[in-house]
Each structure stands twice: as structure tokens, then as C-alpha cells.
Amino acid sequence: MMVYFFQVFVIRSYVQWKKTGQNPFVFSRSGNAHDYIGFVFKIMTAISVTVIVLFSFFEDIYSEFLGPLSYLHFEELKWTGAGILIASLIWTIIAQYQMSNSWRIGIDYEEKTTLVHEGIFKLSRNPVFLGVLLIYLGTFLIAPNAITLTLFVLCYFILQIQTRLEEEYLESIHGQGYIEYKKKVRRWI
Numbered sequence: 001m002m003v004y005f006f007q008v009f010v011i012r013s014y015v016q017w018k019k020t021g022q023n024p025f026v027f028s029r030s031g032n033a034h035d036y037i038g039f040v041f042k043i044m045t046a047i048s049v050t051v052i053v054l055f056s057f058f059e060d061i062y063s064e065f066l067g068p069l070s071y072l073h074f075e076e077l078k079w080t081g082a083g084i085l086i087a088s089l090i091w092t093i094i095a096q097y098q099m100s101n102s103w104r105i106g107i108d109y110e111e112k113t114t115l116v117h118e119g120i121f122k123l124s125r126n127p128v129f130l131g132v133l134l135i136y137l138g139t140f141l142i143a144p145n146a147i148t149l150t151l152f153v154l155c156y157f158i159l160q161i162q163t164r165l166e167e168e169y170l171e172s173i174h175g176q177g178y179i180e181y182k183k184k185v186r187r188w189i
Contacts, residue, residue: 001052001139004089005045008131009105012096020101022111037162038106044151044158048139051151055143067146081141084134092131095120099128107169115174117181124189125167125182129159163187 016022029035054062062068096103098120102113120127136155140148167187170178 001048001085001135004085004092004135005049007089008092008096008128012093012103013105016101016103022108033161034107034165037158037165040154040158044154047147048136048151051143051145051147052139055145062143062145069144069146069149072141072144077141077144081138084138084141088131088134088138091120091134092128095124095127095131103128107166109169112173115170115177115181117185122185125185125187126159126163129163130188133159 029039051062051066054066098118099116100114102116104113124130133152133155136148136152140152167178167182171182174181
């Protein structure tokens with residue numbers, strides 16, 4: 001998960017900034033629904049990193065304070081979670097690459113980007129969000145506890161809201177082209 005966040009958000013943001021001269025993080029502190037979701041994701045990321053560090057290096061603290069679901073601690077689940085993490089990383093990198101200059105973290109209401117509907121976007125209208133959701137699922141399978149389960153469920157609901165906000169925005173700037181795309185391709189997969 002740490003590699004995922006570093007690659008998908010830090011490195012990709014730097015590359016995007018160097019390519020376009022624009023900061024791809026478009027969340028602000030306005031307090032609207034869009035910006036609030038960005039704030040919640042920052043908190044979720046910080047909590048995820050903390051849980052991973054505790055799980056990896058401080059087993060006593062992890063066991064005592066994070067509510068591990070010990071009945072789910074199976075090697076098969078951990079390997080499944082690791083496979084999901086790797087697949088999600090590859091999936092998300094491909095989606096970001098195919099989005100090219102249209103990729104942002106959040107909605108940039110000031111800029112009209114190109115509608116991407118080829119490649120992986122023929123399978124999912126929101127492949128990056130699907131990748132993020134799978135990262136939280138994989139983390140839960142590797143370190144099943146009350147916090148990773150809560151983060152996975154919270155991620156699902158937050159992404160449901162964010163995708164709808166982005167779909168409204170894309171429909172407003174791309175009109176009928178986006179409406180036709182929505183008819184052909186499912187939201188998730």
C-alpha cells in the first residue's frame with residue numbers, strides 16, 4: 001500500500017506537474033462536498049499508513065489497540081490481499097497513463113480536459129477509483145482489523161459520492177458524448 005500511494009499519488013503528481021505545469025491536486029479548503037471528500041481521503045491515508053507501520057513493525061501495539069480480527073489471519077488471505085495490491089497498482093498505473101494530461105486528484109472546475117474512453121476506460125468509467133478501493137480491500141485482507149475494515153467500507157461510500165460529483169462535472173463539460181459513454185461503460189467494471 002505504501003508503494004501504491006507513493007507511485008500513484010506522489011510520483012504521478014510530480015510527473016503531471018512537470019508535464020503540464022499545473023498542480024494535479026485540486027482539492028481546496030472551501031468546505032463544499034468535493035473538498036470535504038479530499039480532506040477525508042487525507043485522513044484515511046494517514047490512518048492507513050499508521051496501521052501499516054504498526055502492523056509491520058509494532059506487533060504488540062497492533063494487537064492491543066487496533067482490534068485485530070484474529071479469525072481472519074490466514075496465510076491464504078494475506079497472499080490474496082498481496083495479489084490484489086499488486087494487481088491494483090498495475091491497473092491504476094495503466095489508467096493514469098491512459099488518462100495522460102486529463103488526470104487530476106479531484107475536480108478542476110476551471111479546466112476542460114479531454115474525455116478518455118479508450119483502453120482500460122472501455123472496461124470502467126472510474127478505473128483509478130476502482131484501484132483505490134481494491135487497495136483498501138487488499139490492506140484489510142493482509143491486516144484484518146477493525147480499522148482496516150472501517151477504512152475499506154468508508155472508502156467505498158466516499159468513492160460513491162466522489163464518482164457522482166465527477167460524473168456531474170464530466171456531463172456538464174462533455175455533454176452528449178459523456179452521456180453516450182455512460183450508456184456503454186459501467187461505473188466500476
